[in-house]
Amino acid sequence: MELLDTLIVGAGISGLSLAHALQKEATSASSLKILVTESQGRVGGNITTVTAEGFLWEEGPNSFSPTPELMKLAVDVGLKQELIFADRKLPRYVYWQKKLQPVPMTPPAMIQSQLLSFPGKLRALFGALGFVGPAMGAGLSQQRDEETVSQFFRRHLGTEVMQRLVEPFVSGVYAGDPQQLSAAAAFGRVTKMADVGGGLVAGVLLSAKNRPKKIPADPNVPKTRPGELGSFKQGLKALPEAIAAKLGDRVKLNWHLTRLDRTERETYIAVFSTPDGQQEVEARTVVLTTPAYVTADLLQPLQPEVSSALQAFTYPTVACVVLAYPQSDVKGKLVGFGNLIPRGQGIRTLGTIWTSSLFADRAPAGWQTLSSYIGGATDSEIGNLDSEEIVREVHRDLSRILLKPDVPQPKVLAVNVWKRAIPQYNLGHFDRLQQIDEGLKSLPGLYLCSNYVGGVALGDCVRRGFDSAREVGKYLQNKQSDARSI
CATH class of the missing domain: 3.90.660.20 (Protoporphyrinogen oxidase, mitochondrial; domain 2)
Structure with a gap:
């Protein structure tokens, strides 16, 4: 049995991004042995682009925000000319009291908006400027001082902003319940701004002042502007398919992982059910990009505490x-x-x-x-x-x-x-992640890389894949150095 450097389980955008980055950034890329396995008969995970009768549509994610990592990845795999972007000036609407109301995107638009009442606008203004009471209440102590999305935005911007702007946004991104979602987990940047400045406006200004200098843009990557949404001419599936094409026979479809064991040699044996019968793979490192509930079942024999934390995620x-x-x-x-x-x-x-x-x-x-x-x-x-x-x-x-x-x-x-769509970043999210991190210390070389950590958007998945590739690459280099020193 050939010993792999890295086995990546799952050929969604996280796993494919990780494999691409690992191959590209490894110092000895030509000799790095990588395998990406996918239980479905196609790559892309939740990305589901369909064409029929002259129509093209998406049944999973519909578009992406053009983050630097995602844009670089698209160019790297030859999709530069396939990129398309929606007009960022197109309005977004909220249906309120039997009318479509445009979402105010600027201060003047907020003043003129009919979506909020005059008292609601004043409440939001004073809250944004920092006139905000402390987080308190009996319920909060039971939540270990962790605010829900509903509690945070009601406290900072008032009930109207919460109900008419934040709640529909939460439904659109997470399909979640704002009374269950953790504000710090689901809106991390916003809550940090409030903590830094004492109010959202001050937090924005201080964050902008302390923001690190931008790295010079890659001239080969198309420039984009805030608010734009992107796709590809043939739909989002173009990206995972292009990455998989670059990886070639390193990607195996219809391979279903049934068991994962750790060996005395500090490697992992993975057992797969495949169209050609049972297959066993040995690898120095394993990255599970599978959903939390799938990963929980796989890790139950190896690390029950990690499995328990993963089972707590709801979809x-x-x-x-x-x-x-x-x-x-x-x-x-x-x-x-x-x-x-x-x-x-x-x-x-x-x-x-x-x-x-x-x-x-x-x-x-x-x-x-x-x-x-x-x-x-x-x-x-x-x-x-x-x-x-x-x-x-x-x-x-x-x-x-x-x-x-x-x-x-x-x-x-x-x-x-x-049936199980989007992982919920509910109260206790960071406690669950800490429990997972602690448990994984007993399984060196095993990594988790999925959208229940660090954001659910496509750009988050690509960034997470790149970050995981650096972790895996560093681990492999250290193991190689240890072997040479013996």
């Missing part, structure tokens, strides 16, 4: 529903990113991305594609409905918000029910 059910309507069925021309819906508005859908308005060539002429998300941590019952029932719920909601009266049934492009 709510979310359905992605992609519907197409003739343009004549839609109220006016949809110009914008899409709309989010706060709870309590009589609408079950969490939000809708105006897919064919966001990127060109995603629908045939005369059609409008709408990608809606329904379910999440505040609506667990969605998992009990069948596809037809879910479509009826979403169509009814769209009829109230975006469609003309008495519109007939839409063209149904997809109903993808993600």
